[in-house]
Amino acid sequence: MNAARGGLALCAFCLLLLAAAPGPARAGSFVGDWARSPSQREADGAALEAEIERATASISVWTRGLARAFMRRHVAPTERYRISEAEGALWIHDLDTDTRWRVDGAPEPRESGAVTSRLEAPGRIRQEWSHGDSHGVTVWTLAPSGDALAIAITVHHVRLPEPLHYRTHYERVAPRQAPR
Numbered sequence: 001m002n003a004a005r006g007g008l009a010l011c012a013f014c015l016l017l018l019a020a021a022p023g024p025a026r027a028g029s030f031v032g033d034w035a036r037s038p039s040q041r042e043a044d045g046a047a048l049e050a051e052i053e054r055a056t057a058s059i060s061v062w063t064r065g066l067a068r069a070f071m072r073r074h075v076a077p078t079e080r081y082r083i084s085e086a087e088g089a090l091w092i093h094d095l096d097t098d099t100r101w102r103v104d105g106a107p108e109p110r111e112s113g114a115v116t117s118r119l120e121a122p123g124r125i126r127q128e129w130s131h132g133d134s135h136g137v138t139v140w141t142l143a144p145s146g147d148a149l150a151i152a153i154t155v156h157h158v159r160l161p162e163p164l165h166y167r168t169h170y171e172r173v174a175p176r177q178a179p180r
Contacts, residue, residue, distance in 0.1 A: 029123065029146050030083045030090060033174030037148070040169035044077065048166045055164045067159070075155065077168040092117065092125070092140075101127065133158045147172045 036044070052075070056067045080095040090103035101108060103125055105118035113130035120126040125140040134157040141150045149170040156163045 029142055030125065030140070030149075031085055032083060032172050034081045034083065034149055034170040035173045036077060036079055037169040037171045044166075044168050048075065048077070048168075051164055051166045055160055055162050058161045059159075071164065075153070075164065075166065077151075080173075081170065082174075090119065090125075136163070 049072075052068055052071050056064050056071070059067050078094050078096045082093040082095055084091050084093065087102075092101045092103060093099070101115055101117045103117040103119060105116065107114045107116045110129075110131065112132045113135070115127055115129040117125060117127045120139070123142040123144070127138040127140075129136055129138065134155055136153060136155040138154075139152045141152070143149065149172075150167055151170065152165070152167045154163050154165050
């Protein structure tokens, strides 16, 4: 009888530890301020430039330069994000453009399109978006440590023969805020 109670107590203790364990499994793990990673900035920029070159290689030589300049302007990575919890949901705030997205799986109409953001898996947010003649997917993946974030973006545009794929890396610059 005592062995059974001891085993039950051990199971209860383990469950309490698992419930209190921090980590990317919780939506709140994303909460905090994020800035582009200085150690990855150059590599991210070079990879984006190579991807722009690749995606536009088959475009007419007469318009290729314009297409590349347009893409460099429109796919420039955001410098800072703030992710917070408010109104019972996770929110992403692009501090460069003052744009906000609610991470709740509901489509949000925008000026010329829509964005749907949802927690896809532990430590992973998926956004599906459309804007004018383009649409795509943005996947936010939190590192197991919780202090690094990789954002992978795929852009489809009616004038691009192939989609554009690139990734930008971020580091946590402000501590996690306590959930409200």
